[in-house]
Amino acid sequence: MKSRAQDLSPIAIRERILDAAEACLIDVGYGTRLHAVIAERAGLSRPTVYKYVGDQSEIFEALFQREITHFFTLLRPVLLESDRLDSGITDCVVFAVGYARRHALLQKGLRDDPAVVLPWFTMRARPFIERGTDYLAPLFERMMTAEQLATIDPRAVCEWAFRLVASLITTGGVVDTSSDAALRDFVDGLLSIAWVPAPAAQLV
Structure with a gap:
């Protein structure tokens, strides 16, 4: 009762x-x-x-904010286990995408009511990005070398991760990322390209 x-x-x-x-x-x-x-x-x-x-829109907002708080609580120990930036980003993306794919309410919304859910990952995403950045930037910063910190803003790392996760959650692709292992390979491959040094300028 x-x-x-x-x-x-x-x-x-x-x-x-x-x-x-x-x-x-x-x-x-x-x-x-x-x-x-x-x-x-x-x-x-x-x-x-x-x-x-x-009202109804405030209910959606409250549920979304509550879920963000819960998600960050679960993500924190995942990131604390990582001691390198590349593996930390991969761990973050794999965990976040897997969490979203197993989230019954989110998946129902994406399937049945995308007009309500998708704006949280697009037009209404900024507050989510800001909140995530405030929470996660110190966790990414602790993984970064002095050389990386001299050239990479940890807040930018957070936004990269969000944009990659949002895309993987909401948009289908031609590369199979349906399992955690396949998703990890996909993200590792993407990061291996990102970490390739820019070519030296050609002398004219």
């Missing part, structure tokens, strides 16, 4: 609403009017849902 709203803290109420919202979206999709079904699943009133989360 669910606890009554008056017996819960505001944080607990909000989390219950978001848990119910995630389950409802997986069941019925992003296009449904959600407040009634969320309220029923959460065992709360519709006014309570509005009070603690807001």
